[in-house]
Amino acid sequence: MNTLQTGQGELIGWHDPDEHRAWVAAHKSRALQDRRTTLREAIAQYVPDGAILACGGFGHIRVSMAAVYEIVRQHKRDLTMCGKTAVHDSDILIAAGCVSRIEVAYAFGHELRGLSPASRRAAESGRCQVVAEISNAGYQWRFLAAAMGLPFIPTRVMLGTDTLAHSSARVVEDPFSGKPVALLPACYPDAVLMHVHRCDRYGNAQIDGIAIEDFELARAARRLIVTTEKIVEEETIRSQPQRTLIPYYLVDAVIEVPYGAHPTLMPDRYYFDEAHIGEWLRLSKTDGGVAEYFARYVHGVDGFTEYLASIGGEEQLEYLRQVEHLEAPLRAPWLEEKR
Numbered sequence: 001m002n003t004l005q006t007g008q009g010e011l012i013g014w015h016d017p018d019e020h021r022a023w024v025a026a027h028k029s030r031a032l033q034d035r036r037t038t039l040r041e042a043i044a045q046y047v048p049d050g051a052i053l054a055c056g057g058f059g060h061i062r063v064s065m066a067a068v069y070e071i072v073r074q075h076k077r078d079l080t081m082c083g084k085t086a087v088h089d090s091d092i093l094i095a096a097g098c099v100s101r102i103e104v105a106y107a108f109g110h111e112l113r114g115l116s117p118a119s120r121r122a123a124e125s126g127r128c129q130v131v132a133e134i135s136n137a138g139y140q141w142r143f144l145a146a147a148m149g150l151p152f153i154p155t156r157v158m159l160g161t162d163t164l165a166h167s168s169a170r171v172v173e174d175p176f177s178g179k180p181v182a183l184l185p186a187c188y189p190d191a192v193l194m195h196v197h198r199c200d201r202y203g204n205a206q207i208d209g210i211a212i213e214d215f216e217l218a219r220a221a222r223r224l225i226v227t228t229e230k231i232v233e234e235e236t237i238r239s240q241p242q243r244t245l246i247p248y249y250l251v252d253a254v255i256e257v258p259y260g261a262h263p264t265l266m267p268d269r270y271y272f273d274e275a276h277i278g279e280w281l282r283l284s285k286t287d288g289g290v291a292e293y294f295a296r297y298v299h300g301v302d303g304f305t306e307y308l309a310s311i312g313g314e315e316q317l318e319y320l321r322q323v324e325h326l327e328a329p330l331r332a333p334w335l336e337e338k339r
Contacts, residue, residue, distance in 0.1 A: 009132025
């Protein structure tokens with residue numbers, strides 16, 4: 001094919017599909033075995049320094065924050081983050097010095113809540129490098145190519161844009177029509193964190209509501225760590241097999257972590273904890289405030305159960321459960337003040 005344009009962004013997460021297939025065969029068992037473990041052990045074993053990391057969920061919805069905080073607690077370093085969006089998860093990891101390189105479609109912001117002070121400082125100072133740019137659809141299709149065992153996927157997305165110029169994509173002449181088409185390289189993250197509604201001990205996982213890119217991402221991952229609101233019996237999963245988005249043989253570790261997405265939203269379970277997100281945005285305006293946050297909520301607690309106690313315990317969690325089921329959820333007071 002005739003190459004018309006080569007993006008200048010760094011190519012991260014790419015492997016020859018046959019090499020990846022061989023790696024998976026050598027390192028991941030298809031045996032129906034108990035994959036339950038602790039969060040501490042899973043992060044220590046499957047998220048090495050220097051890994052390329054991706055998170056399931058989207059924005060502030062269904063993110064495995066329990067796993068994110070454990071990465072911070074273990075002082076992981078030189079991680080590269082990739083994916084469609086990186087919001088509260090990336091902000092925490094960048095501020096903690098865990099993530100030093102990033103390629104996502106949307107980062108350094110908290111959506112309607114404003115920009116990320118800590119991540120912006122890190123990017124402007126060079127502590128976190130943006131290695132490439134891409135669109136939302138572009139990254140989902142990078143994961144789709146990996147899930148399909150392809151080296152790339154053809155698309156028209158990003159053609160004629162500066163985003164493509166700063167990506168790792170290439171533009172070639174379509175051999176059928178003669179028109180330009182963008183080739184997005186597959187991406188195989190070294191480690192993926194994902195939070196689901198229910199899962200059995202083997203790793204068969206179900207998600208209520210929109211899956212976003214988790215179907216593709218789970219199949220692109222080299223290592224997949226699944227945290228879940230509840231570990232259920234195998235019979236519960238088998239009773240509705242059509243709802244099992246992630247089969248057991250993709251999963252490396254299963255950890256039951258109720259409220260493991262806090263302070264992000266878990267569909268039909270609990271709402272965003274706007275007070276806690278607001279506290280992070282206020283404290284993260286300074287490096288001293290970042291240190292205060294981590295001392296209070298990460299290094300000053302022994303695991304996620306103590307973290308939940310520190311944010312208000314059952315009283316606050318009950319409030320978030322109630323707000324999630326209101327037809328018109330209450331607006332956060334700090335957002336009203338901002339308006």
